[in-house]
Amino acid sequence: MGAERTAVIGVGQTRHVSARHDVSIAGLVREAAQEALDDAGLDWGDIDAVVIGKAPDMFEGVVMPELYLADALGASGKPMIRVHTAGSVGGSTAIVAAKLVMAGIHERVLTVAFEKQSESNATWGLSVAMPFQAPLVAGAGGYFAPIIRAYIRRSGAPDYIGHLVSVKDRLNALRNPKAQLHLPDIDLKTVQESMLLWAPLRLLDVCPSSDGAMAMVIGSEQAAAAAPGPVAWIHGTAMRSEPTMFAGRDQVNPQAGKDCAADVYAQAGITNPREDFDCAEVYVPFSWYEPMWLENLGFCPEGDGWKLTEAGATAFDGDIPWNPSGGVLSSNPIGASGMIRFGEVAQQVRERAGDFQVPLKTGKALGHAYGGGSQFFSMWVVGNTKPES
Amino acid sequence: MTRFVENSIVFPYKRSLGPVIGAFMTGLTEQRILGIRSGDQVIVPPLEWDPQTGAELDPDGMVEVGPAGTVESWTWVPAPSEQHPLGHPFAFAFIRLDGASTPLLHAVDTGAPDALRVGARVAPRWRGSRVGHIGDIIAFVPGEQPEVDGPDSGPAEAPVTMMDYNASITYRNPVPPVLDRLREASRDQRIIGQRCPVCERVYSGGRGYCPIDAVELGEEQDVDLPHTGTITNFTIVTPVQYPGQTETEPFARVFVLLDGTDVILPYQPVVELPVGEVRVGKRVAAAWAPPNDDIDDAGAMGGAYGHLIGWIPSGEPDVEDPDLVNRIF
Numbered sequence: 222m223g224a225e226r227t228a229v230i231g232v233g234q235t236r237h238v239s240a241r242h243d244v245s246i247a248g249l250v251r252e253a254a255q256e257a258l259d260d261a262g263l264d265w266g267d268i269d270a271v272v273i274g275k276a277p278d279m280f281e282g283v284v285m286p287e288l289y290l291a292d293a294l295g296a297s298g299k300p301m302i303r304v305h306t307a308g309s310v311g312g313s314t315a316i317v318a319a320k321l322v323m324a325g326i327h328e329r330v331l332t333v334a335f336e337k338q339s340e341s342n343a344t345w346g347l348s349v350a351m352p353f354q355a356p357l358v359a360g361a362g363g364y365f366a367p368i369i370r371a372y373i374r375r376s377g378a379p380d381y382i383g384h385l386v387s388v389k390d391r392l393n394a395l396r397n398p399k400a401q402l403h404l405p406d407i408d409l410k411t412v413q414e415s416m417l418l419w420a421p422l423r424l425l426d427v428c429p430s431s432d433g434a435m436a437m438v439i440g441s442e443q444a445a446a447a448a449p450g451p452v453a454w455i456h457g458t459a460m461r462s463e464p465t466m467f468a469g470r471d472q473v474n475p476q477a478g479k480d481c482a483a484d485v486y487a488q489a490g491i492t493n494p495r496e497d498f499d500c501a502e503v504y505v506p507f508s509w510y511e512p513m514w515l516e517n518l519g520f521c522p523e524g525d526g527w528k529l530t531e532a533g534a535t536a537f538d539g540d541i542p543w544n545p546s547g548g549v550l551s552s553n554p555i556g557a558s559g560m561i562r563f564g565e566v567a568q569q570v571r572e573r574a575g576d577f578q579v580p581l582k583t584g585k586a587l588g589h590a591y592g593g594g595s596q597f598f599s600m601w602v603v604g605n606t607k608p609e610s
Numbered sequence: 611m612t613r614f615v616e617n618s619i620v621f622p623y624k625r626s627l628g629p630v631i632g633a634f635m636t637g638l639t640e641q642r643i644l645g646i647r648s649g650d651q652v653i654v655p656p657l658e659w660d661p662q663t664g665a666e667l668d669p670d671g672m673v674e675v676g677p678a679g680t681v682e683s684w685t686w687v688p689a690p691s692e693q694h695p696l697g698h699p700f701a702f703a704f705i706r707l708d709g710a711s712t713p714l715l716h717a718v719d720t721g722a723p724d725a726l727r728v729g730a731r732v733a734p735r736w737r738g739s740r741v742g743h744i745g746d747i748i749a750f751v752p753g754e755q756p757e758v759d760g761p762d763s764g765p766a767e768a769p770v771t772m773m774d775y776n777a778s779i780t781y782r783n784p785v786p787p788v789l790d791r792l793r794e795a796s797r798d799q800r801i802i803g804q805r806c807p808v809c810e811r812v813y814s815g816g817r818g819y820c821p822i823d824a825v826e827l828g829e830e831q832d833v834d835l836p837h838t839g840t841i842t843n844f845t846i847v848t849p850v851q852y853p854g855q856t857e858t859e860p861f862a863r864v865f866v867l868l869d870g871t872d873v874i875l876p877y878q879p880v881v882e883l884p885v886g887e888v889r890v891g892k893r894v895a896a897a898w899a900p901p902n903d904d905i906d907d908a909g910a911m912g913g914a915y916g917h918l919i920g921w922i923p924s925g926e927p928d929v930e931d932p933d934l935v936n937r938i939f
Contacts, residue, residue, distance in 0.1 A: 242771060245628035247658055251666075265664035282623040282777045292657055295664025340624045340775075342852035349619055359847045359863060359877070367843040367865065367938050370890075374935045420846045467821055468811055468872070472938060 231261025231438035237552035240339035265295035274314030308592030311559025312599030394547025433554030453567035457488030559590025679707035742770030796916030
């Protein structure tokens with residue numbers, strides 16, 4: 222495509238918690254950004270542009286974060302762009318930042334995504350009565366529960382499959398000091414006995430509500446050469462969208478997700494994702510979305526996703542670990558959650574994932590985010606070797 | 611003539627203030643206005659980072675300024691709205707407080723615009739009861755001496771770390787004619803759909819166009835839809851509590867496939883159907899409010915179903931069809 226070779230040269234994130242009352246939103250964002258700059262060995266003046274993302278405005282009542290946060294992110298005299306694609310925004314924000322470098326426009330771009338859920342209530346934000354629309358009054362869980370029910374009936378999956386994911390991701394989170402939920406005693410029984418929130422989803426099948434921020438510095442080949450540590454090369458990026466509601470739409474296995482995966486795999490030379498990746502960080506806010514996305518992303522034939530989960534293929538020591546960081550089920554600062562997926566796979570191929578580092582064989586990993594009513598998808602593939610072109 | 615309905619969105623957000631803004635707000639409760647040092651500048655109101663360089667500013671470098679200052683620029687507000695700080699005409703002004711390098715934006719209360727000029731000296735009129743909010747200063751008034759309005763309740767007992775931010779917006783929407791037709795028809799216990807003349811798909815809910823063929827659907831496309839159907843899928847919601855939430859117990863929303871059609875009514879309430887008995891394949895019939903009941907505009911605002919208040923079990927045997935569950939739209 223003639224794009225410039227581009228890499229993640231710095232990664233930073235806050236510790237994710239249910240409420241950060243000690244900092245302002247600006248302070249939260251700044252913490253992640255400063256860590257990413259330090260990691261890249263850069264100062265504020267070295268950054269050419271800033272790209273910021275957050276979840277829908279009503280979630281916090283911050284309508285223009287690009288305006289409010291310009292000084293906190295050292296954006297004076299520089300381009301600053303805000304990206305907005307609901308829950309997938311963290312991923313698409315990173316992709317917009319990467320494209321500014323791929324296009325040869327900038328050398329070093331700071332990208333940041335955040336959410337401070339403690340300042341509001343996301344379920345309220347999703348339930349506001351909008352003119353002339355059937356009110357959802359259900360929050361995200363109420364929206365996705367019928368789709369999960371359709372998946373279970375369609376695939377014939379046993380009812381405990383979702384709970385297995387809930388346990389696995391929380392056990393992974395024990396290795397991640399920045400994850401919000403640390404539940405050392407979690408097991409199948411604890412999940413099965415937790416409160417039923419949106420049948421078939423129980424409390425422990427659902428992501429927490431978090432305050433947190435994620436940041437990355439994306440750099441050119443030249444910037445990567447000057448970086449003090451290892452970098453994660455970007456081998457492919459893709460975004461797709463589709464309308465939320467139309468007659469005949471398959472929400473269990475959305476076309477936009479399949480198309481997005483096919484696009485990013487083609488760019489990165491991926492022909493068998495289960496074998497070609499060392500791990501994946503995939504947006505799984507409700508446990509059942511692991512088997513559903515295993516199928517949507519082509520890790521197995523349609524209908525077989527739950528078998529991979531049940532066999533332990535996606536476990537930390539499985540053949541294709543999914544969400545070794547603990548995933549969205551362990552920390553969900555909504556606007557940042559997609560970028561955390563993208564950043565965690567960068568850390569994996571940089572061998573900087575600490576106690577949840579997976580062994581590198583192919584040196585490639587997949588970062589994934591989705592948002593809205595499964596209508597926005599963003600994905601990238603990163604690797605520890607320079608892409609050919 | 612186009613009819614309008616009003617919609618309001620209201621939510622009590624919280625803001626955590628952090629070390630710098632928190633200290634500024636705490637200072638206001640003490641009738642002190644604080645700035646922050648950045649090099650040889652004093653920035654007021656204080657910022658956490660230098661706006662030019664992005665460098666972190668040290669909260670220990672906060673200094674008191676004012677209380678009096680000089681008007682650097684101003685604009686007159688002749689007809690204040692509810693959201694303005696004063697209920698009578700006033701000025702918004704840039705006030706450079708003594709000792710500050712940057713101006714503070716606040717209200718100046720002079721009664722009339724001809725009493726104000728660039729270079730005028732002003733001082734704060736403090737609220738007697740202060741909470742740690744920029745509104746603790748009611749306005750600036752001409753002169754050098756600060757004033758307190760009413761009995762002084764003193765400074766905050768503990769440092770101010772949080773602030774309430776009660777956001778609200780009210781706006782008016784034109785009601786599409788098709789929604790009014792649907793609402794009126796619901797009084798006569800009719801469910802109106804619209805058939806696309808190109809693809810012949812039938813849509814519910816008063817969409818007014820076919821999203822596949824991009825064809826506008828008018829009154830001539832209206833068709834009557836049946837009053838019986840089958841639940842294809844559902845969600846049982848355990849309500850999360852937040853300001854404005856009226857639900858306290860788990861409740862159901864169901865997707866109803868209307869008989870003899872391909873039409874799904876999504877997220878429908880149920881009537882006389884306990885949560886535990888909601889299931890895929892259950893047969894239901896429309897439940898109606900009495901025709902003279904006054905269904906407010908929530909009907910139009912909230913889905914255009916008007917007097918159709920939900921779905922009640924019809925008593926027929928369940929439908930056994932493995933594909934039903936896939937019908938969410």
